[in-house]
Every structure is written in C-alpha cells, then in structure tokens.
Amino acid sequence: MAGPFADPFDPKTALWGCSCGRHASQAEHDRALACEPVAAAPEPNATDVEALSARIVETAVTKAVFGTEARRRAFLSLVGKATAASALATVFPLDAAKEAFAQAPRAVEKRNLKIGFIPITCATPIIMAHPMGFYAKHGLNVEVIRTAGWAVIRDRAINREYDAAHMLSPMPLAITLGAGSNPIPWTMPAVENINGQAITLANKHRDRRDPKGWRGFRFAVPFDFSIHNYLLRYYVAEAGLDPDRDIQIRAVPPPEMVANLRADNIDGFLGPDPFNQRAVFDGVGFIHLLTRELWDGHPCCAFAVSRAFINDTPNTYHALLRAIIEATAYASNPANRREVAAAISAQNYLNQPVTVVEQVLTGTFADGLGRVQRVPNRIDFDPFPWHSMAIWILTQMKRWGQIRGDVNYAQIAEQVFLATDTAKAMRELGLRPPEQTTRTHVIMGRTFDPADPEGYLASFAIRRT
Amino acid sequence: MRAARPLASLTLSALLLALFIGIWQLSSLTSGAGDAVVDPEYAALVGAAAASGGQTPFPSPLQVGARILEHLTDPFYVRGTNDQGIGVQLAYSLGRVLTGYGIAALVAIPLGFVIGMSPLLYGALNPFIQVLRPISPLAWMPLALYTIKDSAVSSIFVIFICSIWPMLINTAFGVASVRREWLNVARTLECSTWRTAFRVILPAAAPTIMTGTRISIGIAWLVIVAAEMLVGGTGIGYFVWNQWNNLSLADILTAILVIGLVGMVLDQLLAMATRAVSYQE
Numbered sequence: 001m002a003g004p005f006a007d008p009f010d011p012k013t014a015l016w017g018c019s020c021g022r023h024a025s026q027a028e029h030d031r032a033l034a035c036e037p038v039a040a041a042p043e044p045n046a047t048d049v050e051a052l053s054a055r056i057v058e059t060a061v062t063k064a065v066f067g068t069e070a071r072r073r074a075f076l077s078l079v080g081k082a083t084a085a086s087a088l089a090t091v092f093p094l095d096a097a098k099e100a101f102a103q104a105p106r107a108v109e110k111r112n113l114k115i116g117f118i119p120i121t122c123a124t125p126i127i128m129a130h131p132m133g134f135y136a137k138h139g140l141n142v143e144v145i146r147t148a149g150w151a152v153i154r155d156r157a158i159n160r161e162y163d164a165a166h167m168l169s170p171m172p173l174a175i176t177l178g179a180g181s182n183p184i185p186w187t188m189p190a191v192e193n194i195n196g197q198a199i200t201l202a203n204k205h206r207d208r209r210d211p212k213g214w215r216g217f218r219f220a221v222p223f224d225f226s227i228h229n230y231l232l233r234y235y236v237a238e239a240g241l242d243p244d245r246d247i248q249i250r251a252v253p254p255p256e257m258v259a260n261l262r263a264d265n266i267d268g269f270l271g272p273d274p275f276n277q278r279a280v281f282d283g284v285g286f287i288h289l290l291t292r293e294l295w296d297g298h299p300c301c302a303f304a305v306s307r308a309f310i311n312d313t314p315n316t317y318h319a320l321l322r323a324i325i326e327a328t329a330y331a332s333n334p335a336n337r338r339e340v341a342a343a344i345s346a347q348n349y350l351n352q353p354v355t356v357v358e359q360v361l362t363g364t365f366a367d368g369l370g371r372v373q374r375v376p377n378r379i380d381f382d383p384f385p386w387h388s389m390a391i392w393i394l395t396q397m398k399r400w401g402q403i404r405g406d407v408n409y410a411q412i413a414e415q416v417f418l419a420t421d422t423a424k425a426m427r428e429l430g431l432r433p434p435e436q437t438t439r440t441h442v443i444m445g446r447t448f449d450p451a452d453p454e455g456y457l458a459s460f461a462i463r464r465t
Numbered sequence: 466m467r468a469a470r471p472l473a474s475l476t477l478s479a480l481l482l483a484l485f486i487g488i489w490q491l492s493s494l495t496s497g498a499g500d501a502v503v504d505p506e507y508a509a510l511v512g513a514a515a516a517s518g519g520q521t522p523f524p525s526p527l528q529v530g531a532r533i534l535e536h537l538t539d540p541f542y543v544r545g546t547n548d549q550g551i552g553v554q555l556a557y558s559l560g561r562v563l564t565g566y567g568i569a570a571l572v573a574i575p576l577g578f579v580i581g582m583s584p585l586l587y588g589a590l591n592p593f594i595q596v597l598r599p600i601s602p603l604a605w606m607p608l609a610l611y612t613i614k615d616s617a618v619s620s621i622f623v624i625f626i627c628s629i630w631p632m633l634i635n636t637a638f639g640v641a642s643v644r645r646e647w648l649n650v651a652r653t654l655e656c657s658t659w660r661t662a663f664r665v666i667l668p669a670a671a672p673t674i675m676t677g678t679r680i681s682i683g684i685a686w687l688v689i690v691a692a693e694m695l696v697g698g699t700g701i702g703y704f705v706w707n708q709w710n711n712l713s714l715a716d717i718l719t720a721i722l723v724i725g726l727v728g729m730v731l732d733q734l735l736a737m738a739t740r741a742v743s744y745q746e
Binding site for chain 1: 504506507509510511512514515518519520521544545546547548610611614615616694695696698703706707708709710711712
C-alpha cells in the first residue's frame with residue numbers, strides 16, 4: 001500500500017512515492033517499468049481519523065529519521081516492525097507528537113465566535129489577533145466587537161451574546177463570587193497585559209504631586225472591580241488618606257475619562273491607556289505616575305470565558321486560548337510594538353491617533369510636563385495568571401468591603417485563574433511557563449505573601465473589615 | 466397671524482445661519498494654542514495645541530464642513546464590525562426605532578381604543594399609566610438587559626416602552642371624547658358596535674390618535690440616540706459615543722446635524738398623515 005496513510009513500519013510500503021523511490025507515484029513507477037497492472041490501493045478507512053492522524057505523524061517521523069527508502073527498508077527487515085517502532089519511540093516522543101497533532105486542527109465545535117472588547121491598549125492581544133490573523137491561524141472566525149463599558153461587557157458576556165470577553169482581571173473573580181451580579185462560574189485563562197496604567201492629573205494640579213495633599217480630589221477609575229480601583233485606594237491609603245472618606249472615587253468608562261477631565265468634572269484618574277496619553281496629547285492633563293511604579297508586573301486586563309463555554313466547546317476554547325497566548329507573546333516583543341500599534345489604532349479597533357497608541361506601546365512618551373520619558377516596560381504582555389495575583393485581588397476586595405466573611409482564597413484563585421490551562425497552551429506554543437502558580441509580590445515596597453492573606457489584610461491601618 | 470412671505474423668511478434664515486457660522490469661524494481663529502515653547506521631540510508626540518501649552522481647540526466650521534462632506538460622500542461603507550459609514554449607522558437606528566415604534570402602535574392603538582370606550586377600564590388602568598408614563602425610558606435599560614438577555618432586543622424594548630404612552634393616552638382620550646350626538650345618531654340608526662367603532666369613532670378620533678403617534682415618534686428618535694450610546698454596537702448613538710472616545714468633535718457635530726435632519730423628516734411625515742385624517746366640524 002502506498003500513499004499518505006501507508007504503514008511506515010512495513011518494509012514493503014513505499015513512503016517516497018514509489019517502491020524504488022525515483023518516481024513521484026507508484027503509478028508512474030509502474031508505467032516506467034511497463035509491468036503488469038497492479039491492483040489499485042484500497043482507500044483508507046476514513047472514519048478512523050484518529051488512527052490516520054497518528055499514522056501521518058509516524059510517517060513523517062520515520063521519513064525524517066531514515067532519510068532514504070533503502071535505509072528504512074534495510075532497518076525494518078533487519079529488526080522487525082515492533083522493535084523498530086519502539087526503538088524510534090526511545091529517540092523521539094512519538095506518542096506526545098501524535099497527541100499534539102491529533103489535538104491541533106481537529107473538531108473545533110464552533111468556528112464563528114464573538115469577542116467583546118473595550119477600546120484600550122490593555123486589550124491589545126485580543127484586538128490584534130484579528131487584523132494580524134492569529135484567530136484565523138487557529139481555525140477560528142472571530143468577530144471582535146467594541147463595547148461601551150465594563151458593566152455592558154459583563155452583561156453581554158453573561159447573556160452569552162459574546163463567547164469570550166475582554167475583562168478586568170478582578171471581574172471573573174467578582175462574577176464567580178456574585179459580587180455585583182449573580183454568582184456564575186467564570187474563568188480567566190489568560191492575563192492580557194501587565195503594567196500599562198497610570199495616574200493622570202489635570203494640568204492645574206502640576207504643583208500638587210504629593211498624594212497627602214489630595215484631600216477632596218475627585219478621581220475616576222474604570223470600574224469598581226478593577227485593579228485600577230484597588231491600586232488607587234492602596235496608593236492614597238499608604239499616603240494616609242481614606243479612599244472612601246477623604247477622596248471621591250467614581251466608576252467612569254475609560255473612553256469618557258479624558259472628556260470628564262477636560263470638563264473639570266474630575267481632578268484625575270487612574271485609568272488604562274491610551275487615555276492617559278490622550279490626555280497629554282490634547283493638553284488636558286499630565287501623567288503623575290505609571291502604575292508599574294506602584295507594583296511592577298501587576299495584572300490588569302484579562303481574557304475571560306464562562307465555565308460553561310469551556311465545558312460545552314472544549315476544543316474551541318483551547319484553539320482560542322492558543323490564539324490569544326500566541327498574540328500575547330507577539331505583543332510582548334518590543335520589536336513588534338510599532339507594527340502592533342499601527343494595526344490596532346484604526347477606527348475599527350481603538351479609533352485613536354497612531355502616535356498616541358505608539359507612545360503607550362513603545363514606552364517613549366510625552367509626560368505632559370514637557371519631558372520625553374523612556375520606559376520600555378510601561379506596558380508589557382504576559383499571559384500567565386498567577387494564583388497569587390488572584391489572592392491579592394481577593395484581599396483587596398475584602399479590604400474595601402466588596403466581599404464579606406470567610407474567603408477561601410486559594411480555592412477561588414485556582415477555580416478562576418486557570419494557570420494549568422495557560423501553562424499547557426504556552427508549552428504547546430514553545431513558550432516557557434513558570435513552574436509555580438504562586439509567588440510573592442511587592443506592592444509599594446510592601447511584600448505580599450500569598451500563603452497568609454488574612455495576616456496581610458490585618459496589616460493595613462485603613463480598611464473596611 | 467398674517468400670512469408670512471416665504472421668500473423673506475427664507476432669506477432671514479439664511480442670514481442667521483451665515484451670522485452664526487461667521488461668529489464661530491472668527492472665535493475658532495483665536496482660541497487654542499498657548500505660547501510655551503517645548504523641544505521638537507516632545508512637540509512631535511503631542512497634539513499641535515498641547516505642544517505650545519494649550520488644549521486642543523473646538524473645531525472650526527471649515528473643519529466640520531470638510532468632515533461632513535467626507536461622511537456624506539461615502540455614507541454606506543462597511544470596513545469591519547466597528548467601522549461602518551454614517552448611513553449604515555442611521556439605517557440601524559431607524560430599523561430599531563421603526564420596529565419598537567411599530568410594535569408600540571400595534572399595542573397602544575387597540576388598547577387605547579378599548580380603554581377609551583369603557584369608562585370602567587379607563588378608571589382602573591389610569592393610575593398605572595400615570596405612574597409608568599413619566600419614567601425615563603433609559604431607566605428600563607438595566608432591567609431590560611437583565612431580563613431579556615439580549616442587547617438588540619433591549620434597545621427595541623426601550624423604544625417600545627417610551628413610544629407607547631403618548632399613543633395610548635391620546636387614543637383613549639380621542640375615543641372617549643367623541644361627540645355624544647354622533648354616537649346617539651349611530652345608536653338611533655341601530656349600528657352594530659363594530660360598525661360604530663370603525664365608521665364613527667375611528668374617523669372622529671383619528672386626528673387625536675395621529676397627534677399621539679407624532680409625539681411618540683419624536684420621543685422614540687430622542688431616546689434611540691441615548692440608548693445606543695449606553696449599549697453600543699451599532700446605530701447613530703453608538704457613532705456619537707465612538708467619536709466621543711476619540712474626542713472628535715467634528716464627527717459628533719456631523720452626527721448631531723444628521724440626527725436633527727432625520728428627526729425632522731420623521732416628524733413631517735406624521736404631520737402629513739395627521740393632516741390627511743383631520744376634518745372640519
């Protein structure tokens with residue numbers, strides 16, 4: 001038997017086209033030798049797709065190992081089929097390759113997907129995967145839909161109008177716990193960006209850079225359940241201000257922050273880019289600090305799906321996750337940032353001037369105070385959802401009274417932040433995920449130990465518990 | 466009122482418009498840039514006004530005019546889910562308004578008819594109508610999203626709920642205030658209830674009903690912009706929200722103009738329909 005599904009461990013088959021290896025096919029070989037007609041090879045049993053895909057892998061590997069037909073035949077005749085197969089398996093992880101091959105392009109249950117996003121640079125991997133073809137590469141036809149605000153994106157995701165969504169990393173935790181909505185099991189298989197946020201103040205506050213003097217300020221954050229809210233609260237609390245009593249914090253959708261700052265409706269915001277940079281671009285505000293100065297490597301936005309989506313369409317979920325992680329890895333390379341900025345600035349995605357997005361992604365930016373700063377890791381992209389990040393977020397939710405009572409930190413973190421899936425997908429793509437799922441984090445000089453969340457919580461003077 | 470001379474009033478309108486645009490153009494010449502000097506590298510990274518210490522100014526009429534022309538020459542392009550021409554967005558909004566409004570008319574006019582003919586029902590339902598009527602339709606939006614679980618249907622529902630009340634109340638009022646004598650004449654002639662309803666009450670109440678539908682379409686068109694700004698996705702309201710993100714006032718002004726024009730056309734269509742059914746006593 002010849003052709004793509006021939007048994008590569010049978011010395012009588014021809015892997016290189018014909019039995020002598022010099023012709024493109026057996027038929028051509030036969031014609032050349034003018035022998036008696038041979039019976040046509042039987043069609044492979046098409047129903048047994050799995051066995052066939054395994055066979056394809058075996059064939060490819062055998063071809064690669066032996067190089068020529070003559071050598072393969074000689075070896076197989078000498079040691080026999082079974083020995084040859086097992087010998088090959090010792091030098092090459094044949095089973096793993098078969099498994100990887102079988103998983104890859106097959107049986108995506110749902111090809112046409114809708115993903116909602118908020119037009120901010122945090123969503124870069126989710127957005128750029130569309131124009132730059134990462135979704136298509138993994139066999140998916142994804143429509144990315146710009147959405148008006150976090151509450152809308154949450155409701156549309158819960159209503160299953162979206163298959164997956166760009167969310168703030170605390171949102172899947174809040175949805176799972178039922179804080180601010182009905183409890184629905186939600187998951188976060190990948191972080192989108194780390195860092196990349198900033199505190200922007202109105203120009204009139206140029207001389208009031210010390211947060212101790214911010215009593216009475218009105219601030220905007222994107223959402224109650226956002227890392228922005230927790231970082232701003234943390235920052236002012238470290239300066240001795242009570243974020244609930246001494247300043248005002250409002251939830252304002254990111255795109256509306258600059259308009260509000262310009263209208264003198266707020267004194268500043270801790271918000272996502274490109275709106276910090278946009279405030280500078282329009283001469284409305286200046287960048288007081290980048291959030292990487294508070295917690296270098298903090299998670300911000302996330303790629304989130306419901307538990308039901310994973311259970312109903314596991315192959316689609318894995319293909320989607322791989323596309324997202326691949327896009328994230330591409331975005332994290334500083335050499336690609338300009339290209340990415342050009343791809344996502346268009347009206348179909350962020351709808352912002354390219355120079356604004358480019359300043360955010362490259363980290364060479366005007367700070368609104370007349371200086372050009374160079375901070376290459378102003379924003380970075382790292383998909384790994386550390387459980388310790390989830391635990392920190394949970395401590396802050398409890399600190400500010402968003403959740404009450406006993407919290408099983410580790411268990412919730414593990415349920416929502418799907419580090420195992422992320423690590424698996426990262427390995428499949430040739431990336432190197434970390435071995436651990438928790439580590440200590442340093443936030444404004446204070447070390448957070450994920451093993452003792454309650455102790456950490458008790459160490460704060462200003463808290464609602 | 467004396468009959469207005471159309472040519473004179475038209476000229477005055479044109480003069481007022483020219484004056485407004487002239488003042489706008491003059492004021493936009495002076496505002497904007499400050500006088501600070503910064504290094505060229507910094508200046509390249511920020512907007513023209515911010516580079517000299519100012520804020521991006523309000524666009525001039527010329528900039529807005531250029532933008533309007535740009536939108537009107539290519540209104541129906543579709544370059545992706547989130548990038549569609551202003552004509553396409555208008556079509557989405559009109560589709561939503563007409564659907565919600567149509568359903569409201571189908572419910573409100575028959576129901577209003579029944580309420581108007583029965584003083585008992587009128588009295589019983591009146592308190593509910595009076596409480597529900599003044600609720601801002603947008604207040605229904607979170608509730609609609611939560612229960613209907615579909616944002617497209619939710620916006621249609623919001624249009625439905627805001628346009629039903631004027632039609633319902635006007636229909637009931639129009640039906641209830643048909644002149645007694647006409648009903649008595651119909652009874653004397655032994656007309657059936659159906660015949661009385663369709664041949665006497667309906668024509669008599671038609672101008673009032675049509676006024677209700679005219680008020681409703683006005684409200685529906687007001688509300689759709691706000692609803693689409695809230696929910697997003699498609700439509701002229703979403704267009705405004707999207708350009709607000711980009712702080713692109715020229716685009717917003719284009720949308721405002723278009724919203725006004727379409728609203729006027731809708732209103733005039735129903736005004737014509739009202740004139741067609743009105744009568745002299």
